[in-house]
Amino acid sequence: MIAGLLDLLTALLVLSGAAFALVAAIGLVRLPDLYTRMHAASKAGTVGSGLLLLAVGVHSAELPVLARALAGFFFFVLTAPVSAHLLAMAAHKVGYRLCEQSIRDDMND
Amino acid sequence: MTGLILSWSVWAALVVLAMAFLLTVWRVVKGPTLADRVVALDMLTGIVIGFIALIAIRTGFTLYIDIAISLGLVGFLATVAFARFILSRGRPARPKPAELAEALLAPAATRKKKTDTKRKGGTGPAVRRKGGK
Numbered sequence: 001m002i003a004g005l006l007d008l009l010t011a012l013l014v015l016s017g018a019a020f021a022l023v024a025a026i027g028l029v030r031l032p033d034l035y036t037r038m039h040a041a042s043k044a045g046t047v048g049s050g051l052l053l054l055a056v057g058v059h060s061a062e063l064p065v066l067a068r069a070l071a072g073f074f075f076f077v078l079t080a081p082v083s084a085h086l087l088a089m090a091a092h093k094v095g096y097r098l099c100e101q102s103i104r105d106d107m108n109d
Numbered sequence: 110m111t112g113l114i115l116s117w118s119v120w121a122a123l124v125v126l127a128m129a130f131l132l133t134v135w136r137v138v139k140g141p142t143l144a145d146r147v148v149a150l151d152m153l154t155g156i157v158i159g160f161i162a163l164i165a166i167r168t169g170f171t172l173y174i175d176i177a178i179s180l181g182l183v184g185f186l187a188t189v190a191f192a193r194f195i196l197s198r199g200r201p202a203r204p205k206p207a208e209l210a211e212a213l214l215a216p217a218a219t220r221k222k223k224t225d226t227k228r229k230g231g232t233g234p235a236v237r238r239k240g241g242k
Contacts, residue, residue, distance in 0.1 A: 007111035010166065011118035018122035018129075021159055025129035028136050028152055034144050037136075041152040049155040049181075052122075052162035056174055059115075065171045072178040076155075079181070083151065083188040090196035091144040 003061070010059040017051030020044050033099035034091055042084035050076050115166075123163055130156050147191040154184030 027040025050073040057069025092107055133156060136149040158177045165173035 004111040007115040011111075011115045014115075014122045014163065014166065015118050017159060017162075018125040021156055022125050022129045022132075024152060025132035025156070028149060029132050034142065034148065037145060038148050041148050041155075045152045045155040049158040049162070049177075052159040053174065053177060056162045056165045056171065059166050060169075060171050062171075065174065068171075068174050068178075072174060072181065075178060076158075076181055079185040083185055083192070086189055086192040087144065087147060087151075087195070090192040094195055094199055096142060096144055 006058060006061055010055050013051050013055035013058060017048045017055060020048035020051060022048075024048060032101065034096050035088055035098060038084050038088055042080050046076050046080040119163055119166055123160075126156055126159050126163070130160075143191075144195055147188060147195070150191075151184060151188045154180060154187075158184075 021044070024040050024044035027044065028037050031037045031040055053069045053072045053076075057066035060066065098105055130153070133149050133152050137146050137153065140146040140149060158181055161173050161177045161180065165171060165177075
């Protein structure tokens, strides 16, 4: 009973994680701009890989494995915004321009 | 029954992740600037972490979690290093080839002459001389 429930939960986590990764990849291909692409990749991509790691922890049904998976998820959530902001700041400072549809640029004063 | 559902969903997730991987590789190959390629490589690391997690579920080796975490650490450091490299290289983004060709192919007269709307409201020496006459 419990094992069946864990299997169903793992299946749900796996499918949703893969869907998040696919959405991030589609956004990476279709968005017009470096900064909007970064927004797609760093948010949806992080959640996708984090959910897949969480699925491993739930599937094993052991506390240490689940703790390690949660630690990995926490680590990804912690590091993804740092790298994305650093890359966006570097690109903006060097002079990569926004796309034509952008309304305003708050860092450009 | 639930084991069958899990097995099928893992297969479906593998297929979906493969599609995401191919789309991201297309962005790495196509990406007009270096920063686009760096973003796509960061995303590629995340997708590979997802692959590793799926293999861990299929085989039952939970040791793969540690490999995924260390791969995430390496990807983070690589992105930070690339950001520092973009900052220190300091080359501004080039104009698009279409704009450049348009600017180069335009006749010299139309390139130099300002339109009337732009001419209005100047405070330069030419406007002052005209006002004096």
